Amino acid sequence: MFLVFMIIWSSALLGGLMTVWALAWAIQRGEFRHFRDGATVIFDEEEPIGMQTDFFPGEGPRQAHQLSQAWKGAQL
Amino acid sequence: MSSAAHAANNPAPLDRVSRIEIDLSARPPVMTFWVSSFVWLIVGTILAIITSIKLHAPAFLASPEWLTFGRTRAAHLDTVVYGFAGMSAVGTLIWLQARLCQVKVPFPRLLTAGALVWNLGMVIGITGLLLGYTTGVELAEFPIICAPFFALPYVLVAVACFRMYATKRGDHTYVSQWYLLAVVIWFPILYLSVLACTVFGAVGGVAQAIANWWFGHNVIGLFVTPTGIAAAYYLIPKVTGKPVHSYHLSLLGFWTLAIFYNWAGTHHLTGGPIPAWAITVGIVGSMMMFVPVVTVAINHHMTMKGSFHMLKTSPTLRFTVFGSMMYTISSFQGSLESLRSHQEITHFTHYTIGHAHLGLYGFYAMILFATMYYVFPRLTGNEWSSAGLIKIHFWTAALGTILYGAALCWSGWWQGVMMKDPRCPSCRSSITPNPI
Numbered sequence: 001m002f003l004v005f006m007i008i009w010s011s012a013l014l015g016g017l018m019t020v021w022a023l024a025w026a027i028q029r030g031e032f033r034h035f036r037d038g039a040t041v042i043f044d045e046e047e048p049i050g051m052q053t054d055f056f057p058g059e060g061p062r063q064a065h066q067l068s069q070a071w072k073g074a075q076l
Numbered sequence: 077m078s079s080a081a082h083a084a085n086n087p088a089p090l091d092r093v094s095r096i097e098i099d100l101s102a103r104p105p106v107m108t109f110w111v112s113s114f115v116w117l118i119v120g121t122i123l124a125i126i127t128s129i130k131l132h133a134p135a136f137l138a139s140p141e142w143l144t145f146g147r148t149r150a151a152h153l154d155t156v157v158y159g160f161a162g163m164s165a166v167g168t169l170i171w172l173q174a175r176l177c178q179v180k181v182p183f184p185r186l187l188t189a190g191a192l193v194w195n196l197g198m199v200i201g202i203t204g205l206l207l208g209y210t211t212g213v214e215l216a217e218f219p220i221i222c223a224p225f226f227a228l229p230y231v232l233v234a235v236a237c238f239r240m241y242a243t244k245r246g247d248h249t250y251v252s253q254w255y256l257l258a259v260v261i262w263f264p265i266l267y268l269s270v271l272a273c274t275v276f277g278a279v280g281g282v283a284q285a286i287a288n289w290w291f292g293h294n295v296i297g298l299f300v301t302p303t304g305i306a307a308a309y310y311l312i313p314k315v316t317g318k319p320v321h322s323y324h325l326s327l328l329g330f331w332t333l334a335i336f337y338n339w340a341g342t343h344h345l346t347g348g349p350i351p352a353w354a355i356t357v358g359i360v361g362s363m364m365m366f367v368p369v370v371t372v373a374i375n376h377h378m379t380m381k382g383s384f385h386m387l388k389t390s391p392t393l394r395f396t397v398f399g400s401m402m403y404t405i406s407s408f409q410g411s412l413e414s415l416r417s418h419q420e421i422t423h424f425t426h427y428t429i430g431h432a433h434l435g436l437y438g439f440y441a442m443i444l445f446a447t448m449y450y451v452f453p454r455l456t457g458n459e460w461s462s463a464g465l466i467k468i469h470f471w472t473a474a475l476g477t478i479l480y481g482a483a484l485c486w487s488g489w490w491q492g493v494m495m496k497d498p499r500c501p502s503c504r505s506s507i508t509p510n511p512i
Binding site: 011012014015018019023026029030031032035036037038039040041042043046047048049050051052053054055056057058059060 | 095176246247248249250251261262265268269310313314315316317318319320322323324326327331334335386389390391392393449450459460461462463466467
């Protein structure tokens with residue numbers, strides 16, 4: 001039983017400390033600065049800002065054969 | 077945005093092959109987790125239908141003891157939460173983390189084997205429940221023997237997730253990554269704690285009920301929900317080609333969810349024999365949840381503003397936006413539901429069931445479908461075969477969820493009103509929802 005209690009309290013303590021540490025670590029790393037830059041990291045030259053990247057099949061520029069060609073190139 | 081700052085965050089834009097190489101590395105584990113999740117969705121739904129019919133016709137399949145209500149309901153819950161939601165969340169986590177870190181998925185074969193082990197745990201768990209073996213802890217009913225079958229794959233996924241993060245390209249941690257990293261940490265703490273408190277008997281009596289509902293509420297809100305929000309924060313900007321409206325709000329939303337959600341679980345025990353302060357803490361936590369919910373709602377809506385016409389052309393966006401709207405609705409509903417005055421009517425009624433399903437099916441499942449519509453062509457190299465079938469899928473899922481949720485909430489409310497009326501025979505309150 002002592003072991004079980006230790007697991008509970010140590011995990012609660014660990015969880016709390018990890019949250020505080022993660023917040024402090026994020027602040028130190030500058031995660032909360034340059035917000036506009038952070039929002040753009042999912043874009044790149046191939047899929048830039050302003051480009052729609054998903055369409056119903058056959059209704060957009062991303063056709064099946066284009067995907068397949070790129071795949072063949074990657075798998076070779 | 078300065079060019080130097082942009083360069084720091086996007087050090088080397090991926091070429092097409094690199095992006096596909098990342099998807100190729102993710103394909104075996106992600107496909108295995110996702111396809112498995114679909115199988116469990118079907119199994120869980122069949123169990124749900126059997127359980128639901130028993131509410132109206134108790135004699136239905138009453139003879140075999142392994143199909144009695146108490147067993148099929150528990151099997152339905154755990155199949156949907158750990159089989160469907162859990163496995164699909166892990167699949168999403170692996171793909172999204174690889175894409176955001178811009179690195180290949182490490183040890184994909186091991187992760188794929190992990191998915192098979194998870195499936196084995198599901199089979200043992202469901203069989204055990206139907207045979208009558210259960211922990212008796214709602215939403216963690218699977219027999220304790222199943223725990224290693226989930227723990228092993230989860231450790232592998234956690235190691236892979238942190239390894240990708242440690243080797244990621246670029247300095248910035250995108251908002252979706254905060255949610256994903258948190259999920260990896262939160263779930264083991266939740267599961268180990270509830271097992272320690274209940275199955276291993278660290279606490280007794282009503283304290284076990286508190287531990288149960290602390291876990292039951294958080295397993296949805298700190299495991300399934302963050303994965304859905306993470307996917308939405310990636311998909312909406314990515315599909316529309318517009319950065320998140322307010323990155324400030326997105327991070328505020330994550331940290332307030334991390335701080336407040338954990339406290340909300342005890343609102344499930346309002347009116348129960350537990351200390352009033354414990355319930356009040358749960359209510360305060362629930363009301364504070366308006367902060368992260370509103371931030372997500374504002375961000376998703378404002379990011380979509382000016383791009384709603386894309387709903388006609390993008391299946392991913394259609395599912396994501398519907399799922400996000402249902403997240404806002406079901407979260408508002410959930411916070412209000414925690415209030416004592418509200419629970420005087422809705423507790424022990426179908427209203428709660430309606431709310432739970434609006435969250436899991438209306439929000440999470442729709443976001444998951446959106447993710448799959450976006451990712452499957454990128455994993456397989458092939459487009460979806462039929463736009464028409466996707467549209468049928470969307471409309472049947474959306475209308476079905478609305479009909480289901482609205483009917484249960486409406487009838488549950490009136491069920492609660494009748495239960496409060498001393499002149500109303502108790503049987504009427506259980507019969508009334510039937511016609512609806």
